[in-house]
Amino acid sequence: MVALPGIIRVMERAARKAGGRLRRDFGEVEHLQVSRKGPADFVSKADRIAERTLYDELSQARPGWGFVLEEAGTIEGEDDKPRWIVDPLDGTSNFLHGIPHFAISIAAQERKADGGWGEVTAAVVYQPITDETFWAEKSRGAWLHDARLRVSARSRLGDALVATGIPYGGHGDFAEWARIFGAIGPQVAGIRRFGAASLDLAWVAAGRFDAFWESDLADWDTAAGVLLVREAGGFVTDYRGRSQPIHSEQVLAGNDAIHSRLHKIVAAALK
DSSP states (O other), X not given: OOOOOHHHHHHHHHHHHHHHHHHHHHHHHHHHTTSSSOSHHHHHHHHHHHHHXXXXXXXXXXXXXXXXXXXXXXXXXXXXXXXXXEEEEEOHHHHHTTOSOOEEEEEEEXXXXXXXXXXXXXXXXXXXXTTEEEEEETTTEEEETTEEOOOOOOOOGGGOEEEEOOOBTTBSOHHHHHHHHHHHGGGXXXXXXXXXXXHHHHHHHTTSSSEEEEESOOHHHHHHHHHHHHHTTOEEEOTTSOOOSSOOSEEEEEOHHHHHHHHHHHXXXXX
């Protein structure tokens, strides 16, 4: 049995507390689908309650740390302290429609000596419905509970299952995405769009997906997942192959071989 690092215990405890409420709320969504008002307001409330639970739990465990929150925005902490990057409900549309594929994402980001923000050093992605805790700590690997994670060993694009996120409702560049899809699609075994970027990245770390690409995301969508992929032996860059502590505007993730092949395809598609 692997002993969880102290910071991961803090993160997992907070995620499980918020996740228990999300599970109960998710059970109500199908009943609300048939109501005149619909479930949207209910889901928005569930999102805010989960975020407040995470804020309270993490603040109590690590006083003085700052926050980047999807709903409440940025909350400054003490000058010499790290900060939490939190998505209380990644996959809101899935939750809204009664689809059991959503997650809580928490990342810890270190402050640099110059006062700016540097590396993400700890990450948890928790799926409340399956009760799966994906976690990683810098230089200690990526894990699913107490099982070590490694990205897939596939090297042929023809064998690769690739995940993506599709632009919607004014979010993202559909023409750009379509060019990439048209270039990648004929060369891979399949493309999936499951609707929760944090879980897509966690599944790349676990070898379930061989790669993932998406753009126009927020830091809270990817901060935890990027560390998971890297600690599982994978690569994460933007579409030009540049590496950053957190990727949000453009994310291309996979194992060494598949990432390299996809990077060339994406770069050519966007010329």
